[in-house]
Amino acid sequence: MRLITYLTTIVVLCVLQVVRADPAHTNNWAVLVCTSRFWFNYRHMANTLSMYRTVKRLGIPDSRIILMLSDDVACNSRNLFPGSVFNNQDRALDLYGESVEVDYKGYEVTVENFIRLLTDRWGEEQPKSKRLLTDENSNIFIYMTGHGGADFLKFQDAEEIASHDIADAFAQMHEKKRYNEIFFMIDTCQANSMYSKFYSPNVLAVGSSRLDESSYSHHSDVEVGVAVIDRFTYYTLDFMENIEKNSSLSLQDLFDSYTFEKVHSHVGVRTDLYHRDPSKVLVTDFFGSVKHIVKDMHDQDNDFQAVLKDHDGTDGYTDHIVNLALSKNERNPVESSKAVSVGLATLRRSERSVVTFDKSKGKAKWSAVVPISILLGLLVLTLSTQSQNNLSSRTATAHSF
Template identity: 25%
Template sequence: MIPEDTACNRKNNVPGVACAYDGQREPNLHKNVNWDFKRNDVNIKYWIDVMRNKYNRYTPQSRRLTLSKEQKLLMFMNGHGGDGYTKMQDTTYLLDFEMEKITKEMEFLEIYQEAFMISDSCGAITLFETVKAKNMILLGSSSLGEKAYSHGRCSILSIPKTDKFSLTTHYWLKNELDKKPNLTLLDQMKKYDYAYHKANSKLIINIENKEAKDIKAADYWKPKQPILNQIILKNDQDILAQYEFLELMKS
């Protein structure tokens, strides 16, 4: 899901080009990625329907998420938020009690084997703290009352380039997990140091008898069969969810 085509945004001073790295340019990062929901279709109602595996009868198969109790689910949300909520399109809100209700229904319907949900926003973990559904791992970039800070700034447009938590995650996937597939979620959490992020990232594990040191990160980021369903939501100008990022998760 993405609310706009970042590389084609009218505020982009180099049309058709976007890159997460300073001093580099590359073609439209979404060239080989199928975005099922774009622009105004990215809203709370559609998101809830997708997560509940509920669709209008006329929804084409290409826009449906194939969910079952044999599959793992990875969801990465990046955008604006606060204590107990996250925003979509800057006009609608997903609240913590709604997240609790949705995940409980997902558990009841048995539409996932395990789920790894990540939120990068202000007060991110508070969106998940009421979630009690089993076999879920919940990661927030910041804790109650904390901010999620951006990285870099475009001097031409006077807007942030990306977010620190998302950028750290991207570099960890590219430079470490890609080379060492046995790294655990504990190894991933160690990368989110307070000195750089100015926030306390928090991990909640609702899997019986498992801790972060016991869970291989590659089981979610770089899974083998069965195929993992990946949902990436982008609510602002962050351009980190790029082609290379997605390729790393698929390879």
């Protein structure tokens, strides 16, 4: 029995040799989808373009925004303001402007293309500019608007996407490590039913109306002749206009801003699949950009001393020191010998450490010394125990004679 216990312990230790670090949030993406077409659905295109303007203003570049739009409003023959789209009757802001990049337009806005976009199931001919090139460190904001019903959303009055279709697409994304977190927002009739089938982790969802409720437009422009924005999106934008890149407002603040008096329907939020408290999640975690700060290496000698003093060459700082040495060599060849000697000395000390850290892969690894030492120790312990048992057995036999 003891031998079985030892073998089980060895197996467990071998499994624990490699410990993965938690994935970090390093980049944001936005997928903005208007599923309607035709002039009388003007407001749905204004909804989507309004969200497009917001995420761009907060720092997400066009290279990380996928915009799906029928794009048949700005140049429609009924438009009294050719080349322009507005979301307010005062027409103070032209949403179309001069810098709108529509990735999927017209009849490219289909259920198939939307699912392929999320799951990245494309052929080699698909350009990178029309792909969602996310990874396990990506936060994705997905916004959809159009005409819908219980568990479905229409695509250009030609086809429908069901709630379980989106749920299964998210599951594939999770299996393929295509996201860190997803924030799903939908503005349509009976919108809350569209996230009811979700089952993948780290997905937060909000909808404009519950089952059997309509989602209403906010107001019309007499000269345009149709409604120009929906109520849910209008009050979302009203909140977002107070957000800057360094804002400390949370998603819970956004959710609390929705009231029945404003939206005229019951906004729903689903948080059971999400691992964080929305009150502690910044709005900019999804709507803004992620900045990477690179230290100015103006005083490399001080960097050497700080690293040696604080970390004594362990915890993966060897790579940092060697990089500093190489940089010093390029900028001042006279001091190269000093820099390289410091780097090599630190490298030798780090090789004797118990744990090493590979920054390029984000994995903490036990060095080979640890499991081998444990295995040898357990083997010696097993042999010594067996020898002691054999000796006791022989002693007992001798006494019996």
